[in-house]
Structures are given as C-alpha cells and as structure tokens.
Amino acid sequence: MTQSLLKVLSGEPVNPPPVWFMRQAGRHLPEYMKIRATARDFIDFCFSPNKAAEVTLQPIRRYDMDAAILFADILLVPIALGRDVRFVKGTGPVLDPLKVEDIAKLGNDMDVLKPVYETVSRVRAELDDHKTLIGFCGGPWTVATYMIEGRGSPTKEIPKRFAYDHIQEMDELLSRLADASADYLIEQAKAGADALKIFESWAEGLPPQQFDRLVIAPTRQIIDRVRAAGITKPIIGFPRGAGLNALRYARELDIQCCAAGTDVPLKAFRQSVPDGMAIQGNLDPLALRMGGDVLRHAVQNVLDTASGPHIFNLGHGVTPDVKIENVHAVISHIRTGSGNYV
Ligand code: CP3
Numbered sequence: 001m002t003q004s005l006l007k008v009l010s011g012e013p014v015n016p017p018p019v020w021f022m023r024q025a026g027r028h029l030p031e032y033m034k035i036r037a038t039a040r041d042f043i044d045f046c047f048s049p050n051k052a053a054e055v056t057l058q059p060i061r062r063y064d065m066d067a068a069i070l071f072a073d074i075l076l077v078p079i080a081l082g083r084d085v086r087f088v089k090g091t092g093p094v095l096d097p098l099k100v101e102d103i104a105k106l107g108n109d110m111d112v113l114k115p116v117y118e119t120v121s122r123v124r125a126e127l128d129d130h131k132t133l134i135g136f137c138g139g140p141w142t143v144a145t146y147m148i149e150g151r152g153s154p155t156k157e158i159p160k161r162f163a164y165d166h167i168q169e170m171d172e173l174l175s176r177l178a179d180a181s182a183d184y185l186i187e188q189a190k191a192g193a194d195a196l197k198i199f200e201s202w203a204e205g206l207p208p209q210q211f212d213r214l215v216i217a218p219t220r221q222i223i224d225r226v227r228a229a230g231i232t233k234p235i236i237g238f239p240r241g242a243g244l245n246a247l248r249y250a251r252e253l254d255i256q257c258c259a260a261g262t263d264v265p266l267k268a269f270r271q272s273v274p275d276g277m278a279i280q281g282n283l284d285p286l287a288l289r290m291g292g293d294v295l296r297h298a299v300q301n302v303l304d305t306a307s308g309p310h311i312f313n314l315g316h317g318v319t320p321d322v323k324i325e326n327v328h329a330v331i332s333h334i335r336t337g338s339g340n341y342v
Helices: 004-009 030-036 042-046 049-063 074-080 100-105 110-126 140-149 157-165 167-191 208-228 245-252 266-272 285-290 292-305 324-336
Strands: 067-069 085-088 092-095 132-138 195-200 235-239 257-259 278-283 310-314
Touching: 004 195, 004 310, 030 049, 042 049, 042 074, 042 085, 049 067, 049 110, 049 324, 074 085, 074 092, 074 110, 074 132, 074 140, 074 167, 092 140, 100 167, 110 132, 110 167, 132 140, 132 167, 140 157, 140 167, 140 195, 140 208, 157 167, 157 208, 167 195, 167 208, 195 208, 208 235, 208 245, 235 245, 235 278, 245 257, 245 266, 257 310, 266 278, 266 292, 278 285, 278 292, 285 292, 285 324, 292 324
Parallel strands: 067 132, 132 195, 195 235, 235 257, 257 278, 278 310
Antiparallel strands: 085 092
C-alpha cells in the first residue's frame, strides 16, 4: 500500500503522521480566489468539474498535503432532494426552511450530483498514487439542521424542537438524507475516492437518547447502505463537539477513523476508541490563525498527545485569515521537527 493515509486508516501507525486540513482549499489561497472569481456562484462552482478539480488539487501542489479532499459541499444533497439552496456572500448558506408537510414531498434527483463524480474522477486521474482522495457527505442531522432552520443555526433550537415535536417526520427526513448521502458516497467511491468522510459538524449539545436517534441511527443507515453496495473503502466519522457521545459513535459504527474536534483530549480519546481505530485531529484552528509560539506549542501538543494510528488535521476548518507561511510551518514541523512560524 503506497498511501500513508490509507495505511493509518487500516490501523497501522505512521510516523510522521500523514496530514491534511479541513477546508484546505479555500479563501486563504490566492489561487483559489482567482478561480472562485470565475464562477457564477458557489453552487455553480461546486458543479463545475474543471474548476472544482483544480481547487481540490491546489493545496496538494502548494503544501504537499497527504490527502486531497473533494471540493464540494455537504449542502448539495438537499438540492438532490429538491430543496432550494443558495450561498449568500457574507451570510453563508440560505435554504427555504423545511416545513413538516414538505417532508413527504421531497424529491430524489440524484443526477444533479453527477458533476461531483466527474470532479472525483478528474482529481484521481491527476493526483499522485501515494496521495489519498477523500470523498465526503454531511451527517444527516447536520444537513437537516440547515434544511429545517434555513441557515446555519447558532443554538439548533429550531431543529431540536422539530425532532421532539415531529418524531415520525423527523425520522423520515433523516432516513431520506441517509439514503441519498449513501448513494452520493457510493458514486464518489466508484469514481475514485479512496476514503470517505461523514461530517457531523453539529453533533454538540444533544442528549444521549437524541444523539442515538438523530446521529447514530441515520449514520448507521448510511454505512450499511454503502457496505451493501460492495464499497469497502475506509470511512472517517467526525462527530464534532459530541463529548462522550462520540465514544458510542466510535464504538457502534463501522468506521475506521474517528475525527476529533478541538475540544477532545487525544490521550483519553485514544484509550476510549476501539483498538486499532485511527484518530484524526485536532489542532485548534485559532492557533493556526494566530501563528507564532501559540501555533508551535499547539502543534507539538497534538504530536505529543496523539498515539497509535493518527492523521494530523485541524479540529475544524481553515479560515480565510490563515497565513500561508503558517500552514507550511505546521507541515514542516510535523515532518522535520521544526517550522518557521510567523
Ligand atoms: O477543503 C475542504 O474541506 C473541501 C471542501 C468543503 C467545503 N465545505 C467547501 C466550502 C467541505 C468538506 C465542506 C463541508 C461543509 N460545508 C461543512 C462541514 C464541515 C464544517 O466546516 O463544519 C459544512 C457545515 C458546510 C456548509 C457550509 N458551506 C457553510 C456553513 C459555508 C459558509 C461558511 C463560509 O466559510 O463561508 C459553506 C461554504 C463553503 N464550503 C466554502 C468552502 C470553501 C466557502 C465558500 C466561498 O468560497 O465563498
């Protein structure tokens, strides 16, 4: 096996650990901004295989990351279900808030996602054999929070109330999302993605029973469907902010890696996940923004506290204000023991 990241996902520790960053393709890169400016809007950008493939590869060329992550978005699946999704500059994603009676009327036009699979195959064709291409989807609960509230929700109170008030309809929504997300992952795997990641970015603040129902059950439905299609590629789960609920997530689901958000103590996490499971994370994105000694110490702390099969990453995504020099410094620190932080 030539991909160090796949080695880690198979349960073998690699030293130094492979590294990639969530949102490594994005607004902190001038070459990204240049291509972004040629797209009509963000969704058009995601559905333009030429452009999406190019920005997927940019961080590999610039930083020599060990993995590329498909350039797309978790909110493309609601489009396949017939919902209107827009990205508004300065606001983020805006959707028409989903009403209870809309759930029975959801569509299933998976063909709209075909350009994404084209992006995957183009990237895989251009990427070095020893680099991993990661495909992804959103966790059903996280995607549902955007669909129900119509935008990113600071407290998730509206989707949480919806889940208590409309039990059958909520379960139906999550089940529809799980099937569509699984089909999305299956096609990405068939097009050449080497590993698959499920972003449950809004897993925080759920009571355990609701976590089992809203997060674990639909995620299991995704994974069962992916495996039933004969896809054996490794899966990374990312239950961000889930606290101790993440332990059931790691133990009960057929995932090969559990990714940790910034708040997770990696030593305790390693002892709690199943033997041989890879862990990923969890550098503080704020330290990456701040640079200097704050960043140097934060990187060293991740290296010192992670053990076993580990993929170095952030606890959440790269932000537009991150300095390119500091990304280089982190990678050099991981690979050579020192970096020029600014
Ligand atoms: O580099 C990568 O990580 C790959 C591409 C990727 C994007 N979004 C591109 C993107 C991935 C894996 C995602 C996942 C995603 N999208 C998540 C889960 C991960 C996380 O960040 O928690 C979520 C919650 C979304 C939904 C979403 N997409 C939001 C809330 C926003 C607006 C926030 C912002 O930074 O503007 C987006 C837009 C988005 N998705 C951008 C990128 C690079 C910025 C758009 C731009 O260029 O203007």
